[in-house]
Amino acid sequence: MNDPRAQTAYYESEAALRLVDKELDQLRDGAEMVSRFVTVSLADLPLILERANGQIRAVLSHLRETRQALQSTTFEKLQTTHDKIKEVTSATEDAAINIMDACDRASQIVDELDGIDASETPDRAKASELRSTLRDELFMMMGALQFQDITSQQLAHASSVLVEMETRLADIANLFDSSLATDRPLATLAAVDEKAYDPNATIRNAEERQNLADSIFTTVKAPAA
Amino acid sequence: MKFLVVDDSATMRRIVINSLQRIGFNETVEAGDGQEALEKFDSSVKFVITDWNMPNMTGTEFTKVLRSRDDGRHVPVLMVTARSVKEDILTAMEAGVNNYIVKPFTPQVLKEKIDALLPAAAA
Numbered sequence: 001m002n003d004p005r006a007q008t009a010y011y012e013s014e015a016a017l018r019l020v021d022k023e024l025d026q027l028r029d030g031a032e033m034v035s036r037f038v039t040v041s042l043a044d045l046p047l048i049l050e051r052a053n054g055q056i057r058a059v060l061s062h063l064r065e066t067r068q069a070l071q072s073t074t075f076e077k078l079q080t081t082h083d084k085i086k087e088v089t090s091a092t093e094d095a096a097i098n099i100m101d102a103c104d105r106a107s108q109i110v111d112e113l114d115g116i117d118a119s120e121t122p123d124r125a126k127a128s129e130l131r132s133t134l135r136d137e138l139f140m141m142m143g144a145l146q147f148q149d150i151t152s153q154q155l156a157h158a159s160s161v162l163v164e165m166e167t168r169l170a171d172i173a174n175l176f177d178s179s180l181a182t183d184r185p186l187a188t189l190a191a192v193d194e195k196a197y198d199p200n201a202t203i204r205n206a207e208e209r210q211n212l213a214d215s216i217f218t219t220v221k222a223p224a225a
Numbered sequence: 226m227k228f229l230v231v232d233d234s235a236t237m238r239r240i241v242i243n244s245l246q247r248i249g250f251n252e253t254v255e256a257g258d259g260q261e262a263l264e265k266f267d268s269s270v271k272f273v274i275t276d277w278n279m280p281n282m283t284g285t286e287f288t289k290v291l292r293s294r295d296d297g298r299h300v301p302v303l304m305v306t307a308r309s310v311k312e313d314i315l316t317a318m319e320a321g322v323n324n325y326i327v328k329p330f331t332p333q334v335l336k337e338k339i340d341a342l343l344p345a346a347a348a
Contacts, residue, residue, distance in 0.1 A: 139243070139244075139247060139332065142239075142240055142243055143240060143244075143329070143331070143332065145236055145240065146236075146237065146240060146328055146329035146330070147329065148234065148236045149232075149234040149236055149237045149307070149328065150307050150328060150329065152234065153278065153307060193280040193281075195278060195279065195280055195281070195282075195283050196233060196278055196279060196280040197278050198277070198278050198306075198307050198308045200308070200310065201278075201307035201308070202307070203329060206327055206328070206329050206330070209309035209327040210309075210326070210327045210330070210334060212309065212311065212314070213309060213314050213325040213326070213327055214325075216311065216314045216315065216318070216325075217314070217318070217324055217325055220315065220318060
């Protein structure tokens with residue numbers, strides 16, 4: 001080892017090895033500490049697991065409550081509301097078609113009346129009959145507008161379901177984070193007076209329903225006026 | 226003969242009043258709910274046509290109050306309503322309603338029911 005570069009390398013390597021050895025000693029001490037810590041944790045493990053199990057059960061319970069709340073809201077209420085809104089659409093369309101048909105018939109009657117007026121020998125009796133039919137058609141158009149009262153009750157019911165859903169969804173949000181519930185007031189939609197609508201109001205089977213009312217008033221003695 | 230027409234729907238009130246005029250009854254008074262109907266009812270009213278579902282006071286509540294009054298005990302009350310299950314019809318009858326029309330109704334049905342109650346109204 002006469003070469004000065006070789007000697008320098010030797011000393012540096014020895015110094016490096018000493019440093020490594022020192023680091024390893026420190027790591028060994030650390031491992032013993034970790035080993036002691038793990039021993040203590042293992043003793044507490046059943047308790048920790050039990051606590052974790054309780055927390056998981058609580059979360060599952062909240063999730064079940066959430067699921068039940070969502071199910072009862074969506075499956076029943078929403079389906080009924082959907083049906084009601086579909087009926088509103090169909091009743092509106094039926095009424096519009098009935099009114100348009102009556103308009104067409106009324107227009108034809110007016111044409112016939114014009115024809116009678118243009119005649120050199122106007123048939124007054126026929127004209128009178130046509131005017132009576134025209135009045136019936138106009139009256140029928142007005143009667144067709146009864147759908148408005150029934151559909152407004154159906155929409156009032158749909159609106160009340162939305163208000164209820166808002167409350168339920170706020171409750172669900174509250175399960176996860178109670179601070180959400182206070183962010184804004186509930187029932188932003190004005191609640192409809194329950195007295196003002198019938199949740200079962202329908203435009204369907206009017207004749208059948210009238211027959212039922214008549215049979216009850218016939219079989220059960222109505223109060224004398 | 227004066228009719229009191231009670232319905233929260235202005236459309237329905239107009240349809241009923243128009244139907245009454247067509248069958249010759251031109252004297253009518255209107256109310257939008259049971260409370261207003263009680264205020265407007267007096268002995269000059271000879272026939273009442275009322276809806277069931279109305280805010281503040283329903284048609285059955287109004288009829289019960291009317292029946293407790295001396296001047297309203299015997300006036301004919303015809304209910305015109307969308308409600309049509311058996312229990313509802315019986316409830317209306319118990320409240321003092323004399324006859325019942327299911328919405329939507331035809332002018333013929335309205336005329337039949339009024340005609341049947343006219344003798345009592347004229348008494």
